[in-house]
Amino acid sequence: xxxxxxxxxxxxxxxxxxxxxxxxxxxxxxxxxxxxxxxxxxxxxxxxxxxxxxxxxxxxxxxxxxxxxxxxxxxxxxxxxxxxxxxxxxxxxxxxxxxxxxxxxxxxxxxxxxxxxxxxxxxxxxxxxxxxxxxxxxxxxxxxxxxxxxxxxxxxxxxx
Amino acid sequence: xxxxxxxxxxxxxxxxxxxxxxxxxxxxxxxxxxxxxxxxxxxxxxxxxxxxxxxxxxxxxxxxxxxxxxxxxxxxxxxxxxxxxxxxxxxxxxxxxxxxxxxxxxxxxxxxxxxxxxxxxxxxxxxxxxxxxxxxxxxxxxxxxxxxxxxxxxxxxxxx
Numbered sequence: 001x002x003x004x005x006x007x008x009x010x011x012x013x014x015x016x017x018x019x020x021x022x023x024x025x026x027x028x029x030x031x032x033x034x035x036x037x038x039x040x041x042x043x044x045x046x047x048x049x050x051x052x053x054x055x056x057x058x059x060x061x062x063x064x065x066x067x068x069x070x071x072x073x074x075x076x077x078x079x080x081x082x083x084x085x086x087x088x089x090x091x092x093x094x095x096x097x098x099x100x101x102x103x104x105x106x107x108x109x110x111x112x113x114x115x116x117x118x119x120x121x122x123x124x125x126x127x128x129x130x131x132x133x134x135x136x137x138x139x140x141x142x143x144x145x146x147x148x149x150x151x152x153x154x155x156x157x158x159x160x
Numbered sequence: 161x162x163x164x165x166x167x168x169x170x171x172x173x174x175x176x177x178x179x180x181x182x183x184x185x186x187x188x189x190x191x192x193x194x195x196x197x198x199x200x201x202x203x204x205x206x207x208x209x210x211x212x213x214x215x216x217x218x219x220x221x222x223x224x225x226x227x228x229x230x231x232x233x234x235x236x237x238x239x240x241x242x243x244x245x246x247x248x249x250x251x252x253x254x255x256x257x258x259x260x261x262x263x264x265x266x267x268x269x270x271x272x273x274x275x276x277x278x279x280x281x282x283x284x285x286x287x288x289x290x291x292x293x294x295x296x297x298x299x300x301x302x303x304x305x306x307x308x309x310x311x312x313x314x315x316x317x318x319x320x
Binding site for chain 1: 173174175176177178179180181183184185186187188190191284285287288290291293294296298299300301302303305306307308309310
């Protein structure tokens, strides 16, 4: 909704959206790089593994494989690979759904839960360092603005 | 800088930073998915190819390969692959630097510039659709907040 404004204002709005997007991408990628570095150096693990474990930990119960993939917004194949490796290491467990054998559900094992909790507090501390310049007002303001964006997006269901 | 607040307020700030980060990730990934869909369906191309061409187009002159990789915050190998494929299709050109033969510079060819300009207006329109709920105030406010984050980040030099 650009409002009635003239074409110059509309062009400006388009360019500003592009500039904001470029900055969001930069901050997101730099933050991911920081978190990836922490996970690799302190825990010898990767961001996709952490993301899968975090999703399972937050839910606190089994998640169907397809839903887990959609939550992570990665291809089904990627989430399947990550879950397969985590299962080999005893960190997650896959069980076929009793009502529908084609559906597989994933849960964290006790070992997985313990490992995740060991990583999560450091992950939060690293994030607080990276976002250390933002005060409560900034955080609330940004979340409110981002909430205006999400409903425009197909498939962007989330709990954050 | 959390200020003197008590530990409950500090914990809350940490949790709020985490929630903001999860929302930023969701919005960024959903936006990328939208842009990726546009590029694939309308132009049969990919986001990394678009990003490389966009960086070259914005600069308007040759960019050393190493700098191009850093700008894109991907591994040198990835940018090299993308540039290699674009060169085969005649869209970019690699030339060794005259002062230092080990340094390679990359430019858009005329065909590359024409192709990029054909994609860029649709890319902007798609972005304006995805960010359509944000008005000028929202855009300015968010950019100002994100500017506070960037200086904390190593290697997050950018022009946006």
